[in-house]
Amino acid sequence: MQSTSFGSGNQGQQVGQNYGTINAEFHLPPGNVSAVRACPAHADAPAEQAETPPAPSATIPFSPDPDFVNRGDILDQIDQRCSKPAARVALVGLGGVGKSQLAIEFAHRIAARQPDIWVFWVHAGTQARVEEGFRTIADAVKLPGRNQPKADIPQLVYNWLSNERNGRWVTILDSADDRDVFYSANSTHGPATGDARDRRSFATYLPQSRNGSVVVTTRNKDLAFRLTGRRQNMIEVGPMAxxxxxxxxxxxxxxxxxxxxxxxxxxxxxxxxxxxxxxxxxxxxxxxxxxxxxxxxxxxxxxxxxxxxxAYDGGDLRRDGDASNAILTTWTISFDHIYLKRQSAADLLSLMSFFDRQGIPGWVLKPSRTTEDTTQARCLDEAGERESDDDSSATNSGTDDGTDDDIDGGFEDDVAMLRNYCLITADKEGDEFEMHGLVQLSTRKWLEATGQQETFKQQCIKRMAASFPTGEYENWETCRRLFAHVQVALGYRPSGETVETWATLLYNGGWYALSQGRYDIAHEMAGKSRKAHEKRLGKENTATLASISLLAWVLSNQGRWEEAEKLFVQVMETNKTKLRADHPDTLTSMANLASTFWNQGRWEEAEKLFVQVMETSKTKLGADHPDTLTSMANLASTYRKQGRWEEAEKLEVQVMETRKTKLGADHPDTLTSMANLASTFWNQGRWEEAEKLFVQVMETSKTKLGADHPDTLTSMANLASTYRNQGRWEEAEKLFVQVMETSKTKLGADHPDTLTSMANLASTFWNQGRWEEAEKLFVQVMETSKTKLGADHPDTLTSMANLASTYRNQGRWEEAEKLFVQVMETSKTKLGADHPDTLTSMANLASTFWNQGRWEEAEKLEVQVMETRKTKLGADHPDTLTSMANLASTYRKQGRWEEAEKLFVQVMETSKTKLGADHPDTLTSMANLASTYRKQGRWEEAEKLEVQVMETRKTKLGADHPDTLTSMANLASTYRKQGRWEEAEKLEVQVMETSKTKLGADHPSTLTSMANLASTFWNQGRWEEAEKLEVQVMETRKTKLGADHPSTLTSMANLASTYRKQGRWEEAEKLEVQVMETSKTKLGADHPDTLTSMANLASTYRKQGRWEEAEKLEYVHSFASHPVVTLCSVDWLASSSFKLGESAEPQQ
Missing domain, CATH: 1.10.8 (Helicase, Ruva Protein; domain 3)
Structure with missing residues (x-):
């Protein structure tokens, strides 16, 4: 301001050069007022007295927050950047994420730490609030002339801030969300001269002086960039950690x-x-x-x-008085602002609010010239502004009458605006978007208030239905990306024509969920799709029937076969009435019903329907039609389940050859037929033929479908199972690991196929005696199955049985029994008392009783299983023969030789007729019969059978196959029983050395072979050689199986017997007492092994002349003083399961 004083000797006006407004003060002598003409513009201006410049202070309108939580290094970042000359920093983020609270804390900290710095606070929400903030700064620093009516406060503040002599300062521009406040034509400041050239935007009043810093809090990234000049000056503030x-x-x-x-x-x-x-x-x-x-x-x-x-507003002393404390209201301000600026961006936000909050694909959101969405203009709150429905300004790109380039450009501009306001974020590639869940909710409530919620909900359903494909494998990647959004749409309740669109979307979503093993969500989607289709189209419509069939398939996969059957019958009967009995859809529904019978073990009913479908398809469609071939494959699978190998093989060969001719050798259906035929070979023990086909299927699948395709993984698992059955553990394990890892990556860790692959690998560990590794996997499979499928799902029950078998092999009888009982009872309730899986569970429980010497309980269950299988499956079914062999083994253990022999002979003869003389099951039956002869001292008959079994296995399986080694050990045992020591020793050495090489030095079978050889040395009086082996076996078993495992106790008893033979009574007694006490605790006082241990100890007492102690123990039955362990030839055969129309990996 110019100030001029006049004395009595000088009566004039002094004007200095000034490029702004000249303000003159006149100091006249008394009585001369009329002599001077004052400037009209300032005639009434009051005189100002000079003010003392104040010390630096802070104008922060909020007190420090005692509840403030420091969030990482954000405050440090602000402080670091503000320490540089002319710094500008922007905190950018969604409303409510704490930008202002961070700014308040920073302002107080800088004011407390550096009292010589001015700290100014300007609320920048509107032009009026900015002017008010500048006025506060002017008052704080006591700017001269600030109280003049026409004072240009922003210019005065700008001048003061630019003057480095005034000291250092920091200015906080809080809530600078509206670009127009700082840059538009309506947000300008200057003298009201009428000349637009003299007016300036508020942004120009922010000096870039070396002594000052500007900190901005904003929701608008674009404004943040304009105010700070660089992206590097922007600090994005998101939700808290x-x-x-x-x-x-x-x-x-x-x-x-x-x-x-x-x-x-x-x-x-x-x-x-x-x-x-x-x-x-x-x-x-x-x-x-x-x-x-x-x-x-x-x-x-x-x-x-x-x-x-x-919507609750609880108040907050550290939030601006004009700002709502309710989060919904806070965001509504942003929505309204975007709607006024760019309606199409608001429409895009509205649409996105109905998707899942993450992974929203841009290609689904982007409108096209064919998009049927109709977007109506929405009204804001009654107190706000409204845009007319016919607004066609350049700021609204919601119309669809331009070119594709216009559409793309408009969409990108919409995305940019939403990102600028931090309402959405994009992934690294920029293809997918994400919103906070609460932002979505707020958007939907905003739409609800304006009556537009249903409009955008229907748009979302239409976009998703047009984008989400069917559930075939080739669509999985697209389905995976979109599935979360289908899950969200599941909760919508559309009306009108959108209902049918919604039902179709849920049908496709349910189809995909079923393929991924996500049965619960698949069930919900299929169920809602069915109801919606029925309501909209009626119960007999094709789409309705498809939804019912999908629901039935989901139920079937959940093991809920009765419910599935009821639905399949409904579809079949409707198709027969509506379309004719020979219509393809009717035949499909019949096949679906047959598959339900198949899963329940109702083979005759399944066969009857499959035959009917096959014959009708041949007549109606032709013998080489794909549907006809599928029906033949389904019938073959039923034959295979019944053990009718020749009939199954005949059909499968026919299907395979026709598909090769009709579709090509590398067509997926051809490969499936080859796998089915290989499975039939597998069930017959024709390993080489099965392996040859499985290798061919696997290699072709890799080339044709890809290494990670589910069918390729199945073929690899099938081949691995073939290796496992041939005792080729390393090859099997390698493939199973590969299948498991790929399944985890491709399908997920809890997918049923992944769990199957884990169980297969565990079974391979199980076969190698790697109990801990097997147990770990089986527990994981069981727990995941319980969570994923339910405690009573067939797959869960199988996993429990597998774990129980592992416990049984470790001698953990109580744990095994508990699980087997649970499986059996649940199977009876869930599947029925005569279901094949129920019978298997009963046989498993019987085997646990068998191992504990509880013969009567074992026998009772085995008789029940055998009789039911005879009735259900037939007397010559492989499972029936297995149950007969199990019962015979129980008779043998009780010394009931004639009954055992009768059953073993029957099993052997039937197996020869049914399966062939060289089938693995036939050879097992021969070995079992030979064992019975050996127990009766019928050495020649036993030897004859054992030689035959051994030679056939050598030819069929190879000289180093585990089953071959078992037969060699059995023959050696027969030689030993006859005192033919050299022949026995020769075989046992061969078995031991091969086992070490093939299975490993600590494999249970290897240890058994060492114990057998030690027994032969023992019988020849070669005590040192026997002792050396027995110590090695005992120590390895303690480490491998545990000190209280039955096999460990046996090895201890064997070593004690060797000590006893050498007269080393104390060493023998010490071991025998330990064996006896552990057996009592582990097996029970009346277990046969416990009684044997008592007899052994009594023998040691007797040898020492300790008659009273011996007599006390000798009331028990007399047992052999040196129990000899031989490889058990009783095979507990597990069942294999196959899916209709495709080959599933044979499982133990």
Whole structure:
């Protein structure tokens, strides 16, 4: 300001050069007022007195927050950047994420740490608030002339801030969200001269002086960039880290509730500070009737209650008075602003609010010239502005009458605006978008208030239905990316024509979910699709029947076969009435029903329907039609399940050859038929033929379908199973590991196929005696199956049985029995008393009783299993023969030789007729019969059979196959029993050395072979050689199986017997007492092995002349003083399961 004084000797006006407005003050002598003409513009201006420049201070309108939570290094970043000359920093983020709170904390810290720095606070939400903030700065620094009516406050402040002599300063521009406040034609400042050239935008009043820094908080990235000049000057502020959110909740509540509840609560609130603070305020205001637990329950109950809670405004002293403390209202401000600026961007946000919050693909959102969506203009709140329905300004790109380039450009502009306001984020590639869940909820409530919610919900359903494909494998990747959005759409309740579109979307979604083993969600989708189709189209419509069939397939996969059967019957009967009995859809529905019978073990009913479908298809469609060939494959699978190998093989060869001719050798259907034929070979023990086909299928699948295709993985598993059955453990393990890892990556760790691959690998460990590794996998499979499929699902029961078998092999009888009983009882309830799986569970329980010497209980179950199988499957079915062999083994253990022999002979003769003389099961039956002869001392008959078994296995399986080694050990045992020591020793050495090479030095079978050889040395009086082997076996078993495992106890007893023979009584007694006491604890006082241990100890006492102690023990039955362990030739055969129309890996 220019100030001029006049004395009595000088009566004139002094004007200096000034490029701005000249303000003159006149000091006249008394009585001369009329002599001077004052400037009209300032005639009434009051005189100002000079003010003393104040010391630096802060104009922060908010006190420090005692509950403030420091969030990582954000404050440090602000401080570091503000330390540089002319610094500008912007905190950018969604409303409510705590930008202003960070700015408040920073302002107070800088003011406290550096008292010589001015700290100014300007609320930048509107032009008026900015002017008010500049006025506050002018007052704080006591700018001369600020009180003049026409004072240009922004210019005065700008001049002061630019003058480095005034010291250092930091200015906070809070809530600078509107670009127009700083840059548009309406946000200008200057003298009202009428000349637009003299007017300036507010942004120009922010100096870039070396002595000052500007900190901006904004929701608008574009404005942040304009105000700071560089992307590097922008600090993005998102939701809090979970630990910080928990700390904030604790400080707001005064104490932290249960950790789980607190974590769930802050996660439900998207870790947004404002939402957390207001939730705490709500809880405290209503305590004790409200609590974090009750708040969380109410929050999750429904969207309406969630919205009510989020609309709560509890007040906050550290938020601007004009700002709402309710998170929903906070974001509504952004929505309204975007709608006014660019309606098409608001429409895009509205559409996105109905998708899942993550992974929203841009290609689904982008409109096209064929898009049927009709977007109506929405009204804002009554107090706000409205744009007319016919607005065609350049800011609205919601119309679809331009070129594709216009559409693309408009879409990209919409995305840019939403990203600028931090309402959405994009992934690294920019192809997919993400929204916070609470932002989506707020958007939907905003739409609800304007009556537009249903419009955009229907748009979402239409876009998804047009984008989500069917559930075939080739569509899986697209389905995977979109499935979460289908799950969200599952909860919608559309109306009108959209209902049919929604039902189709859920049908495709359910189809994909079924293929992924996600049966619960598949069931829900299929069920809702069915109801919607029935309501819209009627019960007999094709789409309705397809939904019913899909639901039935889901039920079937859940093991709920009765419910599935009921639905399949409904579809079949409807198709017969509506389309004719020979219509392809009718035949398909019959095949589906047959498959349900098949899964229930109702082979005759399944066969009857499959035959009918096959014959009708041949007549109606032709013998080489794909559907006809599928029906033949299904019938063949039924024959295979019944053990009718020749009939199955005949059909499968025919299907395979026809498909090769009709479709080509590398067609997926051809490969499936080859795998089915290989499975039939597999069941017949024709390993080489099975292997040859499985290798061919696997290699072709890799080339044709890809190494990670489910069919390729199945072929690899089938080949691995073939290796396993040939005792080629390393090759089998390598393939099973590869299948498991690929399945985890491709399908997920909890997919049923992944669990099957884990069980297969565990079975390979099981066969190698690697019990701990097997147990670990079986437990994992069982627990995941329980969670994923349910405790009573057939696959879960199988996993429990597998784990129980592992316990049994480790001698953990009680644990095994507990699981086997649970499996049996659940199977009876779930599947029926005569279901094949129920019978298998009963046989497994019987085997556990058998191992514990509980012969009567074992016999009772085995008789029941055998009789039911005879009735259900036939007397010559492989499973029936297995049950007969098991019962015969129980008779043999009880010394009931004639009964055992009778059954073993029957099994052997039937197997020869049914399966062939060289089938593995036939050879097992021969070995079992030979063992019975050996027990009776019928050496010649036993030897004759054992030689035959050994030679056939050598030819059929190879000289080093585990089964071949077992037969050699059995023959050696017969030689030993006859005192033919050299012949026995020769075979046993061969078995031991081959086992070491083939299976490993610590494999249970290797240890058994060493014990057998030691027994031969023992019988020849070669004590040192016997002892050396027995010690090695005992120590390895202690390490491998545990000190109380039955096999370990046997090895200890054998070593004690060797000590006894050498007169080393104390060593023998010490071991025998240990064996006896452990057996009592582990097996029970009346177990045969316990009684044997007592007899052995009595013998040692007797040898020492300790008659009383010996007599005390000798009331028990007399047993052999030196129990000899031989390889058991009783095979507990597990069942194999196959899917209709495709080959599933044979499993143990």
């Amino acid at each position: 979970q630990a910080d959110a928990l700390t904030l909740l604790e400080r707001k509540l005064g104490s932290l509730p249960d950790t789980t509840v607190a974590t769930d609560l802050v996660q439900a609130l998207d870790l947004v500070p404002l939402a957390i603070s207001q939730a705490a305020a709500y809880i405290q205001a209503r305590a004790p009737r409200s609590s974090p637990e009750k708040y969380l329950v109410e929050f999750r109950e429904s969207e309406r209650k969630k919205s009510r809670l989020l």
